[in-house]
Amino acid sequence: MSTLSRMPVAAADRVKPRRLPGVDGVWVAIGADSVIFAILFLTFMQDRLKDLALFEMSRHTLNMNFGGIDTLILLTSSWSVALAIQALKRGLADRVPRYFLGGALTGLLFMMSKSIEYFQKFAEGLTPATNPFYMWYFTLTGIHLLHVVFGTSLLTYVWIKSRRGAYSSSNRVVPECVASYWHLVDLLWIVIFPLLYLMKVA
């Protein structure tokens, strides 16, 4: 009898309903943004085909250390935000603000790193008008940077709200939406970085 009475609980645990964090609309936006970036990557590859030597020569002027460190910054930022959501789910609301603050500060760090890189390029006289590679470099990293600025603003907002105790394990839709968007920003950079900085010619 005791075995029988335990079975439904165990079964219920296994069939825990599948769900998307946040609201469905955010996932539509994330999906649409992902498709737009995939099309941009495709167009970049087509343009690269037109002048391989120019793209390769220009790629060598980029500093891959910047790109690699930027990747580590965003991965760490995403991790911090994922920890915030885990803490919320487990009812550890007091830990949530510090993780969101970590996410926002690392977002700021990424902006600073990108600014330094842009200033270096401008100082060397390299602009979007220099050649098609640089047009792509500034377009892809620029659109991504706008995503970072927007995401960091959202993280700052949820950090402030979480300090005031606005979120809990049963009230976490807004932070989940922000977190999902922030992870998108991370994963887009995971592709942009090797595409621009690391892809050598055959």
Added chain:
Amino acid sequence: MSVVPERVTLVWLGLVVLTCVTTWGLSKDLFTPAVAVVGIFLIAALKVRFVMLDFMELRRAPIPVRVAFEAWPVVVAAMILGFWFATSTVA
């Protein structure tokens, strides 16, 4: 407080290691361009997959949504590598 690290922490550590392998390993001239580029983009696709499954929590998402999102790194990596190999035959 648990002494066992969160899964997201283990995933983050793995992603950091893979990033270092890509940036400061595969990109060097120790490898042929084909090996380097294939390795770099397969690792990028793997990293995207783990960000999706563990950071974005798509592991527990409805199956059609999970499949649609998991297709993204596969399609993007296949498209980039497809173009790269087409380009290498042109070059």
